[in-house]
Amino acid sequence: MINKRLVSYLKEDKKYVYLQVLMQWLGLIAQIIIVVIIAGMVNELYSKGKINYFFIKIVIIVVLILIKGYFGKLVSVYSFKAGKNIKAKLRCDIYKKVLLLNNHYNKIISTASLTQLMSEGVEQLEIYFGKYLPQFFYSMIAPVTLFIVLGQVEFKGALVLFICVPLIPMSIVLVQKFAKRLLSKYWGLYGNLAERFLDNVRGLTTLKGYRGDSFKHVEMNEEAQRFRNVTMKVLVMQLNSISIMDLVAYGGAALGIIISLYSYQVGSINLGQTFMMIMLSAEYFIPLRLLGSFFHIAMNGNAASEKIFKLLDVSITDDKELEIGDINEIEIRDLSFGYDEKIVLKDVSLKINQPGIYGIVGSSGSGKSTIAKLLMGYYDNYQGKLAYNNKQINEIKHTSLMKQITMVEHDPYIFVGTVRSNLLDGNCNSDDTMMIDVLKKVNLWNYFEGINGLDSEIEERGNNLSGGQKQRLSIARALLHDTKVYIFDEATSNIDIESEEIIMRLIYQMQDEKIVILISHRLASVENSKCNYVFSHGKLIGFDSHDKLMKDNKEYRNLVNTQKEIENYGGNTSEKT
Numbered sequence: 001m002i003n004k005r006l007v008s009y010l011k012e013d014k015k016y017v018y019l020q021v022l023m024q025w026l027g028l029i030a031q032i033i034i035v036v037i038i039a040g041m042v043n044e045l046y047s048k049g050k051i052n053y054f055f056i057k058i059v060i061i062v063v064l065i066l067i068k069g070y071f072g073k074l075v076s077v078y079s080f081k082a083g084k085n086i087k088a089k090l091r092c093d094i095y096k097k098v099l100l101l102n103n104h105y106n107k108i109i110s111t112a113s114l115t116q117l118m119s120e121g122v123e124q125l126e127i128y129f130g131k132y133l134p135q136f137f138y139s140m141i142a143p144v145t146l147f148i149v150l151g152q153v154e155f156k157g158a159l160v161l162f163i164c165v166p167l168i169p170m171s172i173v174l175v176q177k178f179a180k181r182l183l184s185k186y187w188g189l190y191g192n193l194a195e196r197f198l199d200n201v202r203g204l205t206t207l208k209g210y211r212g213d214s215f216k217h218v219e220m221n222e223e224a225q226r227f228r229n230v231t232m233k234v235l236v237m238q239l240n241s242i243s244i245m246d247l248v249a250y251g252g253a254a255l256g257i258i259i260s261l262y263s264y265q266v267g268s269i270n271l272g273q274t275f276m277m278i279m280l281s282a283e284y285f286i287p288l289r290l291l292g293s294f295f296h297i298a299m300n301g302n303a304a305s306e307k308i309f310k311l312l313d314v315s316i317t318d319d320k321e322l323e324i325g326d327i328n329e330i331e332i333r334d335l336s337f338g339y340d341e342k343i344v345l346k347d348v349s350l351k352i353n354q355p356g357i358y359g360i361v362g363s364s365g366s367g368k369s370t371i372a373k374l375l376m377g378y379y380d381n382y383q384g385k386l387a388y389n390n391k392q393i394n395e396i397k398h399t400s401l402m403k404q405i406t407m408v409e410h411d412p413y414i415f416v417g418t419v420r421s422n423l424l425d426g427n428c429n430s431d432d433t434m435m436i437d438v439l440k441k442v443n444l445w446n447y448f449e450g451i452n453g454l455d456s457e458i459e460e461r462g463n464n465l466s467g468g469q470k471q472r473l474s475i476a477r478a479l480l481h482d483t484k485v486y487i488f489d490e491a492t493s494n495i496d497i498e499s500e501e502i503i504m505r506l507i508y509q510m511q512d513e514k515i516v517i518l519i520s521h522r523l524a525s526v527e528n529s530k531c532n533y534v535f536s537h538g539k540l541i542g543f544d545s546h547d548k549l550m551k552d553n554k555e556y557r558n559l560v561n562t563q564k565e566i567e568n569y570g571g572n573t574s575e576k577t
């Protein structure tokens with residue numbers, strides 16, 4: 001009933017849970033005193049026909065009601081405080097983990113599920129810490145307190161009530177295992193639905209283009225139906241469990257009242273004592289009954305927390321010690337790597353220790369992008385040597401590594417905001433002059449100057465820019481990052497000739513100072529490089545200048561010739577049209 005791992009998150013906020021229990025308990029004491037005073041008044045009225053110190057007693061009752069109300073308010077304040085820091089801490093931990101996992105967090109959790117867990121999942125935990133946990137402790141203390149008080153009044157009745165109380169937690173325990181399984185399924189289906197929804201919304205234009213939206217509509221409906229079914233099962237389970245708890249609570253209270261009425265009838269207690277028994281019988285059960293209600297919400301948070309912990313438990317930490325300065329050398333020796341069992345790179349060896357352009361070429365699926373990702377430190381589980389300045393990449397602190405390398409991919413991420421905010425992502429110390437300078441280099445300044453300069457709005461994923469403009473903006477951002485090593489992975493694919501020329505010119509301007517790794521299927525762009533590395537089926541099958549490779553490397557020659565044929569084909573067709 002208590003999740004120890006979740007509780008360990010409380011740390012110094014534990015005091016808010018205890019304070020809440022204390023305030024609830026003091027509230028109960030105030031209520032008992034009120035009932036005792038009223039019971040005394042009832043006795044007086046019945047036996048003497050008048051109430052002594054009536055006014056003073058009424059004032060005391062009113063003051064006690066106000067005090068009880070104040071305690072209730074404090075309970076809400078502490079409840080909020082108990083959950084507040086934990087929510088922030090959990091969200092922060094998840095965020096840090098996703099940063100560490102980099103772009104392969106998707107292997108563990110989908111983006112949609114992640115968003116759901118970080119928002120709704122964490123929110124549910126507020127109830128766990130702020131309500132369920134304090135209620136759990138209070139519902140142990142309250143019946144004992146009442147038993148001690150009412151035991152003095154009518155022992156038999158108090159004992160019967162006390163014995164009935166554990167029936168509620170028993171019903172909670174009984175339903176717990178089933179609820180756990182059901183809620184885990186609920187979160188799974190909820191995640192699937194969100195994932196599909198997000199995917200469909202992202203691909204809506206494509207779906208419309210292929211007229212596949214009606215098909216996806218049916219799929220979504222089916223997914224939603226599955227989620228509806230499991231939600232209904234959860235609600236039925238909660239309703240049944242609450243009905244059982246109600247039966248125990250009200251049945252138990254009724255039993256207590258019957259016993260006290262009987263005791264009054266046989267004369268073993270007076271009218272005031274009977275009144276006390278009747279007024280306080282329900283109080284035995286109310287805390288546990290409330291615990292039962294919170295339990296269901298807490299179980300939901302619990303199920304979400306299991307998914308959160310699964311993500312947090314993935315063993316990746318940036319506890320690496322090594323820092324790295326300017327990179328002068330890249331050494332790869334006997335490198336092998338596979339994403340799963342299938343080996344993608346086999347026994348690759350190469351060494352780069354001078355600035356210049358280094359092409360990586362090969363047919364589709366030969367492992368070019370995988371090399372780029374390994375050089376970015378995205379994957380640690382490689383075999384062999386993969387080192388900068390003779391330091392293994394998987395031992396270098398990720399943040400230190402990211403200060404020295406910049407990668408530009410074919411589909412760069414442009415953030416919603418302004419041109420300025422996107423450029424500041426590359427280097428937060430850039431001033432306006434630096435930003436305008438790089439925008440001029442990529443031939444974008446004239447365009448943005450005509451809108452709102454550096455404050456020109458950029459829509460989500462750069463939707464208000466052309467493909468070429470997006471790519472040039474990402475190159476401007478990369479230039480501001482100003483690192484010793486640059487990796488361009490198909491950075492000019494699918495963009496207009498003008499943008500391609502601008503980008504290639506800028507890349508070649510870097511060759512005297514930077515180590516530039518250029519992955520490109522357009523072999524014309526690596527004709528003037530210092531050295532080209534040819535990959536085939538994950539193996540490095542040759543490396544040299546373009547001219548030498550054309551002479552000696554059949555695979556390279558084939559790649560160049562095939563490329564030329566495709567370009568000529570494109571040229572012929574366009575001439576015809």
Ligand SMILES: Nc1ncnc2c1ncn2[C@@H]1O[C@H](COP(=O)(O)OP(=O)(O)OP(=O)(O)O)[C@@H](O)[C@H]1O
Pocket residue numbers: 339340344362363364365366367368369370371
């Ligand atoms: N995240 C991944 N998980 C599993 N397998 C992957 C992953 N990324 C790539 N692969 C596999 O690794 C192999 C090499 O992929 P890689 O992207 O490195 O090739 P590439 O030479 O860059 O191809 P292309 O020129 O088509 O971009 C392929 O068989 C691919 O299916």
